[in-house]
């Protein structure tokens with residue numbers, strides 16, 4: 001991982017820890033929202049995507065895709081479009097995901113979400129990612 005990636009990873013990790021502490025203590029949604037991510041002005045497609053995300057994905061992937069105790073942040077460098085391109089989102093919703101990057105367990109399929117809704121969710125996540133410096137990096141393995 002390059003230096004920028006490491007720093008970003010650290011920011012997300014620190015944010016997760018701070019967020020985790022706030023869950024247990026005197027948690028306030030505003031404190032989390034302003035923790036250290038930027039929420040951009042979304043395009044109309046992304047606004048629609050946020051609605052579906054908040055319905056089908058938020059319980060695990062968290063407010064602003066910052067993760068929860070049940071699922072990873074999608075606002076994370078490993079989900080940049082070079083490593084997890086758009087089809088990986090469609091597959092995740094359709095077939096679920098076997099645990100491989102984290103220790104949250106498997107993600108079950110989300111059959112209630114339509115393909116069109118997943119496309120809008122992808123738009124939403126990509127715009128959030130871009131606003132926080134998570135952009136395409138070629139995948140090396």
Ligand code: HEC
Pocket residue numbers: 053056057058059060061070071072084088089092093097098099100101102103104105106107108110113121
């Ligand atoms: C019940 C919890 C849960 C819900 C609901 C959920 N996810 Fe996940 N998701 C996970 C977990 C856990 C992982 C991490 C698996 C791993 O890599 O270890 C994951 C991973 C992913 C990945 C990475 C896929 C890959 O190839 O590594 C994507 C993309 C994703 N989720 C999208 C979504 C979308 C979009 C929704 C809503 C339609 C959603 N998830 C709903 C738990 C959830």
